Amino acid sequence: xxxxxxxxxxxxxxxxxxxxxxxxxxxxxxxxxxxxxxxxxxxxxxxxxxxxxxxxxxxxxxxxxxxxxxxxxxxxxxxxxxxxxxxxxxxxxxxxxxxxxxxxxxxxxxxxxxxxxxxxxxxxxxxxxxxxxxxxxxxxxxxxxxxxxxxxxxxxxxxxxxxxxxxxxxxxxxxxxxxxxxxxxxxxxxxxxxxxxxxxxxxxxxxxxxxxxxxxxxxxxxxxxxxxxxxxxxxxxxxxxxxxxxxxxxxxxxxxxxxxxxxxxxxxxxxxxxxxxxxxxxxxxxxxxxxxxxxxxxxxxxxxxxxxxxxxxxxxxxxxxxxxxxxxxxxxxxxxxxxxxxxxxxxxxxxxxxxxxxxxxxxxxxxxxxxxxxxxxxxxxxxxxxxxxxxxxxxxxxxxxxxxxxxxxxxxxxxxxxxxxxxxxxxxxxxxxxxxxxxxxxxxxxxxxxxxxxxxxxxxxxxxxxxxxxxxxxxxxxxxxxxxxxxxxxxxxxxxxxxxxxxxxxxxxxxxxxxxxxxxxxxxxxxxxxxxxxxxxxxxxxxxxxxxxxxxxxxxxxxxxxxxxxxxxxxxxxxxxxxxxxxxxxxxxxxxxxxxxxxxxxxxxxxxxxxxxxxxxxxxxxxxxxxxxxxxxxxxxxxxxxxxxxxxxxxxxxxxxxxxxxxxxxxxxxxxxxxxxxxx
Amino acid sequence: xxxxxxxxxxxxxxxxxxxxxxxxxxxxxxxxxxxxxxxxxxxxxxxxxxxxxxxxxxxxxxxxxxxxxxxxxxxxxxxxxxxxxxxxxxxxxxxxxxxxxxxxxxxxxxxxxxxxxxxxxxxxxxxxxxxxxxxxxxxxxxxx
Numbered sequence: 001x002x003x004x005x006x007x008x009x010x011x012x013x014x015x016x017x018x019x020x021x022x023x024x025x026x027x028x029x030x031x032x033x034x035x036x037x038x039x040x041x042x043x044x045x046x047x048x049x050x051x052x053x054x055x056x057x058x059x060x061x062x063x064x065x066x067x068x069x070x071x072x073x074x075x076x077x078x079x080x081x082x083x084x085x086x087x088x089x090x091x092x093x094x095x096x097x098x099x100x101x102x103x104x105x106x107x108x109x110x111x112x113x114x115x116x117x118x119x120x121x122x123x124x125x126x127x128x129x130x131x132x133x134x135x136x137x138x139x140x141x142x143x144x145x146x147x148x149x150x151x152x153x154x155x156x157x158x159x160x161x162x163x164x165x166x167x168x169x170x171x172x173x174x175x176x177x178x179x180x181x182x183x184x185x186x187x188x189x190x191x192x193x194x195x196x197x198x199x200x201x202x203x204x205x206x207x208x209x210x211x212x213x214x215x216x217x218x219x220x221x222x223x224x225x226x227x228x229x230x231x232x233x234x235x236x237x238x239x240x241x242x243x244x245x246x247x248x249x250x251x252x253x254x255x256x257x258x259x260x261x262x263x264x265x266x267x268x269x270x271x272x273x274x275x276x277x278x279x280x281x282x283x284x285x286x287x288x289x290x291x292x293x294x295x296x297x298x299x300x301x302x303x304x305x306x307x308x309x310x311x312x313x314x315x316x317x318x319x320x321x322x323x324x325x326x327x328x329x330x331x332x333x334x335x336x337x338x339x340x341x342x343x344x345x346x347x348x349x350x351x352x353x354x355x356x357x358x359x360x361x362x363x364x365x366x367x368x369x370x371x372x373x374x375x376x377x378x379x380x381x382x383x384x385x386x387x388x389x390x391x392x393x394x395x396x397x398x399x400x401x402x403x404x405x406x407x408x409x410x411x412x413x414x415x416x417x418x419x420x421x422x423x424x425x426x427x428x429x430x431x432x433x434x435x436x437x438x439x440x441x442x443x444x445x446x447x448x449x450x451x452x453x454x455x456x457x458x459x460x461x462x463x464x465x466x467x468x469x470x471x472x473x474x475x476x477x478x479x480x481x482x483x484x485x486x487x488x489x490x491x492x493x494x495x496x497x498x499x500x501x502x503x504x505x506x507x508x509x510x511x512x513x514x515x516x517x518x519x520x521x522x523x524x525x526x527x528x529x530x531x532x533x534x535x536x537x538x539x540x541x542x543x544x545x546x547x548x549x550x551x552x553x554x555x556x557x558x559x560x561x562x563x564x565x566x567x568x569x570x571x572x573x574x575x576x577x578x579x580x581x582x583x584x585x586x587x588x589x590x591x592x593x594x595x596x597x598x599x600x601x602x603x604x605x606x607x608x609x610x611x612x613x614x615x616x617x618x619x620x621x622x623x624x625x626x627x628x629x630x631x632x633x634x635x636x637x638x639x640x641x642x643x644x645x646x647x648x649x650x651x652x653x654x655x656x657x658x659x660x661x662x663x664x665x666x667x668x669x670x671x672x673x674x675x676x677x678x679x680x
Numbered sequence: 681x682x683x684x685x686x687x688x689x690x691x692x693x694x695x696x697x698x699x700x701x702x703x704x705x706x707x708x709x710x711x712x713x714x715x716x717x718x719x720x721x722x723x724x725x726x727x728x729x730x731x732x733x734x735x736x737x738x739x740x741x742x743x744x745x746x747x748x749x750x751x752x753x754x755x756x757x758x759x760x761x762x763x764x765x766x767x768x769x770x771x772x773x774x775x776x777x778x779x780x781x782x783x784x785x786x787x788x789x790x791x792x793x794x795x796x797x798x799x800x801x802x803x804x805x806x807x808x809x810x811x812x813x814x815x816x817x818x819x820x821x822x823x824x
Contacts, residue, residue, distance in 0.1 A: 081754035120756060120777040210758045214777070221778075237766075240780070246769060342782040345771050349784070355771075379751075451784040452771055453751050458779075 022107050024072050025064065025183065026095060028128055029112030030121050031078035032335070032457040034140035034170060038112055039075045040469050041170040042179075047075075049473045053101070056649045057091045058376065060473075066184055074106060080120075080455075081210075082127040086379055096131050108134040108186060110179070115145035115152060115167070116232070116458065118225050122217035123210075125161060134186045135163045138179055142167040144460070149229025157224040171463055236458045240339065244456075249343035256336070257362055260327045264320055264366045271319035279312030301498060302491070310490025313578055314483050317369055317639060320397065321478055322471050324363055324370040329470040333462035337377075338454055345452045351434045352441035352449050354378060357387040361433065364394035365426075368640045372647055373474055380450040386440045388647060389657050392640050393433040395426045398580045399631060405583050406628045408604050409619050421628070428632045432664065478643070485642040489577050496547040497574060508537040539588050548574050562630065562666070563623035563673040565612055572630075579636035622676035626669040634665035726795070729772065729788035731765045737793035738762050744790045755781055757791060 027042075029035040039047070043062025052059045060075040076095055077088035091100075098105040111128055113121040129135060137157075145152060158165040164182045168175030243249050283304040290300040331337045337359065345355030353361075356378045364371035371391045378384040395403075403425050411417040441449070504512075511534035519527035543549050552570025559569045567589040575582035587603060590610050610618040635641070635658045644654040725740040739761050742749055752758065756777035767773040770785035 083750055083754060085750040085754065117777075117779050120779055123754075123756070123777070210753045211760045214756065214758060214761060218777070236780075240767075240773070244767065244773065244782075338782070342771060342773075345782070345784060450751070451748065451787040452782060453755055453757070453784075453787060454782040455755060456773065456780040456782050 022066065022068070022071055022183065024074060024106045024108075026074045026076050026106035026109045026133075027112060028076045028092060028096065028109055028124070029078065030080055030114065030117075030124055032455065033078070033112045033114040033117075033121060035075065035078055035112045036466050036469075037170040037463055038110075038138055038140060038168060039073065040463075040465055041168075041173055041176050043073050045465070045469050045472065047469065047473065049477060051649075052091045052095075055087060055091055056376075056647060057088050064180070066180060068184075071183075073110075079124065081124060087381070088379075096128065096133055106133060108136070108183060110183070111135050111137045111163075113137055113139050115139050115142045115225065116148060116150065116228070117141075119218050119221035122221050123213055126213040126216055129161060129163070136179065136182045136186055137161060137163055137165040138175075139165055139167045140170065143169055144458075145225070145228075148232030149226075150232070151226040153224045157220070160220045160224060171465075233458055236335075236456075239459055240456065243336070243339045244342055246343070249339065250347070253340050253343055256331070256340075257359075260324070260331075261366060263327065264323050268319040268323050268366075272316050275312060275316050275319070279308055279315075283308045283312075298498075302494065305498075306491040306494035307487070310487045310494070311483075313490060314479075314487065314639065317367060318475055318478070320367045321370045321373075322475050324366055325374070325474045326467050326471045328359065328363070328370075328374060329467035330462040330464075332377075333460075333466055335457045335459045338456050341377075341452070341454055342456065349449055351437045353387060353437055354380065354383050354449055355452055355454075357383060360387050361391055361394060364391040364396060364433075367396050367398070368392040368394070368637065369478060369643050370474065372640065372643045373477070375647065382441075382445045382447050383449055385648065385653065386437050386445050388644055389440060389653070389660070390433040390436045392635060392637065392657070392661065393429050393436065393633060395429040395632065396637075398578065398637065399425075401580045401583050402631045403628065405586075405603070406624050406631075409607055410621065410624045412604060425628055425632050428629065432633055432668075436660070436664070477646070478639075485638070489638050493548070493574065493577055496551070497543060497549075498546060500546065502542055502545040504534075504538045505541045508534040508541070511537070536588075540590075543570065543585070543588055561673065562669045563620070563626045563677070565618050567610075568618075568623075568627065572634075572636075575636055577636075577638035579631060579634070582631070582636075622673050625676050626673035629672045630665045630669040632665075633661060633668055635661040724794075725792040727789045728763075728765070728774070728783075728791040728793050729770075729785050731768070731793065731795060733765050733768050735795055736762060736764045737795040739791060740794050741792045742790060743792065744787065748787065752787065752791070757781070757783070763793070 027035055027039055039060065039062065042064045047060045047062040049058060049060050051057060057077055062073050062075075064071050064073050074095065076092040079086075079089050079092055082089055082093045082096070094100050095106065096109065109128065111125055113125065125137070139152070139154070139157075142152065152167075154165050154167065164185060166175055166179045166182050168179055170176070243252060286308065287300050287304050290296055290303070292300075328337070331340070340359060341355035343355070344358040348355050348358055357375070360371045360375045360378075362371075363374060368391050371394070372388050375384050375387045375391075378387060403422055407418045407421050410421060441447070511530050515527040515530035515534065518530065544553075549570050552573045553566045555573065556564070556566040556569040559572065564572065567586065570589060571582040571585040574585045586607065590606050607619050608617065612618055641654045641658060644657055645651050648654070728737070728739075731737060739757060739759055741759060742752060742757065744752060757763070757774075761776055763774045763776040765772065766775050766780060771782045772785060772788055774781050774783055774788075
C-alpha cells in the first residue's frame with residue numbers, strides 16, 4: 001500500500017546511465033547515520049580529502065571496485081536536509097544536481113539511512129529521491145534496531161522508496177558486497193523514485209512548510225518499521241541524565257578533557273623526542289658526509305639547518321595533532337561530543353560563541369593547529385571565524401619553553417611565585433581570547449550567535465577504524481597544505497639568519513690561537529673550553545651581522561618602549577615562524593651557545609648577567625614581564641597562519657589574525673613594561 | 681534482513697499516522713497522537729520552554745526569523761510535529777521524530793506548542809481543536 005500518494009512526474013534531465021558508465025557515486029545521509037563508517041568500509045583507508053572547489057566544505061573521495069572497474073566514491077557532507085541553508089547543504093545539493101563541474105557530478109547515489117531513526121532519516125530521503133539520481137539505499141544500524149526490538153519490513157521500504165534497500169553492517173563489512181551488486185543493478189535498470197513532483201517542488205522553496213515531507217517520512221517510517229521496544233535508547237537516557245546535567249555534566253566534561261590532555265602531553269612527548277632526535281641525527285649525518293669548505297659549507301648549512309631543521313620543526317607538531325584528533329574522533333563517534341557542546345552551550349553563549357566552540361578552544365591549549373582544523377563542526381560561519389581568530393591566544397605547548405625561561409629568570413628560587421606567574425600567563429591567554437571573541441562578535445563579525453539546535457544521537461561504541469582514518473587524514477592535510485609553506489619560510493628565515501656572512505671576530509681568532517697554544521702545553525680541557533668560547537663569539541657575531549640581526553637591530557627602537565634590547569628584538573624576529581626559537585636565539589646572541597639553551601642554570605646565569613650598553617641589567621623584572629606578556633599574546637607561529645589560510649580560504653583572515661595579535665601583544669607588553677618600570 | 685510483517689497498518693486504508701494506543705502508552709517514546717483526533721490538545725498554545733518534563737505536545741507555530749527557522753525545520757521542529765520534553769532548562773532536550781535534540785531556551789521560547797492534555801494516554805473525546813487545522817499543508821494528508 002502507499003501511505004501517501006504523491007504524483008510522479010518523470011522528467012529526464014539526466015542522460016540515462018549506460019551499463020559500465022558508472023564512474024562516480026555520492027554518499028549522502030544524515031550526520032550520525034554511519035556514513036563515514038560505510039565510506040571507510042567501501043573504500044578502505046585510502047581516501048583523499050580536499051575541499052569542494054571554491055568552498056571550505058570538505059570532500060572525501062575514495063575508490064570502490066565494481067565489476068566494470070573502479071568507481072570513485074564521494075562522501076558528501078552529513079546533512080539533515082537539502083534546503084541550501086548552510087554551505088554544506090548547498091554543496092551537497094549542487095553536487096547531486098550536477099551543478100558542480102563534470103568531475104564532481106555523481107552518476108548514482110548511496111542514500112544512507114539509520115534503521116534506528118528511520119523517521120528522521122526519511123526526511124532527507126524525501127528530498128534526495130526526487131532529484132532522480134539513480135539511488136540505492138544503504139540501511140545502517142540494522143543490528144542495533146533489532147536489538148532495540150524494531151522489526152523492519154525491507155521489501156515494503158524498497159517499494160515505498162522505489163529503490164533497492166540493502167541492509168549493511170559496515171563495521172563488520174556485512175552487506176557491502178550486496179551494496180556493490182545493487183549499485184551494478186541500478187545501472188542496468190534504474191529504479192524510478194516513487195515520490196517526486198509535490199515534494200520535489202516543496203524542496204525548491206525554503207519557505208514552504210516541511211509538514212508534507214515529515215508526514216510522508218513518518219508514515220513510511222511507521223509503515224516499514226515497528227516502534228522500538230522499551231529497552232531502545234534506555235542506556236542513552238540513563239547516561240544523559242548524568243552527562244547532560246547542568247553542573248555534573250560540565251564537571252565530567254572537564255574530567256574527560258583533562259584525561260585527553262594528559263594523554264596528549266604524556267604520549268606525544270615520546271614521538272616528539274624521537275622526531276627531534278631523528279632529524280638531529282640525520283642532520284649530523286648529512287653534515288659529516290658533505291664536503292667542507294667554501295660553497296659547500298653554505299650548502300651543508302642550507303640542508304642541515306634550513307631544510308632538515310625546517311622539516312623537523314614542522315613534523316614535530318604531528319604527534320600532538322594526531323593524538324588530539326584521534327581522541328576527538330572517538331568522542332565524536334561515541335556521541336559524547338554532542339553532549340559536551342550541549343553542556344557548554346550556556347557558558348559559551350556569554351562570550352557570544354556556541355557550545356561547539358569549546359572543544360576547539362580547549363584543544364588550542366595543546367596546539368592551535370588541530371584546534372583550528374577542528375572548528376569545522378561549527379555551522380555558523382561567523383562563529384567559526386571568531387573561534388579560529390582567537391584560538392591561537394590560548395597557551396599552546398610551544399609557549400611553555402618560553403614561559404619556563406622567563407619565569408626562571410624572574411623567580412627561580414621562589415617556586416610559589418614562579419607557579420603563580422606560569423598560571424597567570426595561561427589565564428592571560430584565556431581571558432584575552434574570550435575578550436577578543438566578545439569584541440569581534442560586537443564589531444567586525446557582528447551577529448547573534450546561532451542558538452543551539454543539536455541532535456543528541458544514541459551513544460555507541462566508537463569505531464577505531466574511523467578514528468584512525470580521520471587522524472591520518474588530518475595529518476596529511478597538515479603536511480601537504482601547511483608543510484610546504486612552513487618549509488619555504490624556514491629556508492627564508494635560515495637565509496636571513498645566515499647571510500651576509502662575516503669573518504670571525506678578532507677575539508674569537510685570538511682565542512683559537514690561544515687554544516692551540518694551551519693544547520700544545522698539554523691542557524686539552526682548557527683548550528676545548530676556549531674553542532667553545534670562540535665558537536660562541538663567532539656565532540654571536542654572525543647572527544648579529546646577518547639580515548635577521550640587522551633587521552632586529554633596525555626594529556630595536558620599535559621594541560625599546562617594551563624594554564627589549566636589540567638582541568631580544570632579533571629574537572622576536574627570528575621566532576616569527578616558531579615562537580620557541582626565541583630561546584635558542586637568545587642563547588646564541590648572549591653567547592651561551594645553542595646547546596646550553598637546554599641547560600637552564602647556565603642560560604639563566606648568563607642572561608641575568610647580561611648588561612645593556614649603559615651597564616644596567618637587560619633582564620629586569622619589567623622587561624621579563626613585558627616579554628612574557630608579549631609571548632602570551634603574539635602570533636609568532638607560521639604553521640597556524642598556514643592552517644588559518646586553509647580553513648578560512650583566504651590569506652586575508654590569516655593576515656588579520658597576525659595583525660591583531662601583534663598589535664594586542666605590543667600594546668599589552670608596552671603597558672606592562674611602563675607600569676612595571678614605575679613600580680620597580 | 682526483513683523482519684516479520686509489522687503489526688501496524690499493512691492493508692489499512694487510513695493514510696494518516698495511526699493513533700496506536702500501544703505506542704502512546706509506552707513511556708519514553710513520544711505518544712503518537714493524531715493531531716486531528718478530538719480532545720487531545722490544550723486550547724492555548726504556549727512556548728515550548730514552559731512545558732514540563734515528559735509532556736507531549738504538537739507544534740503550532742514557530743516565530744523565528746528565516747535562517748533559524750530553517751535549521752529548526754530541518755531537524756523536525758516544524759508545524760504539526762509531535763514532540764516530548766525530556767529535560768527542561770537551558771538548553772533543554774526534546775524528543776522529536778524519534779531522536780533527541782538539544783535546543784537552547786532562546787529558540788524554545790519561539791516555538792509555540794499545544795500540549796496534549798493527557799500526555800502518554802490515548803486521545804479522548806473532547807472539543808475538536810488542533811493546531812494542524814490552521815495549516816494548509818495538512819490537507820494533503822487527508823484520505824484521498
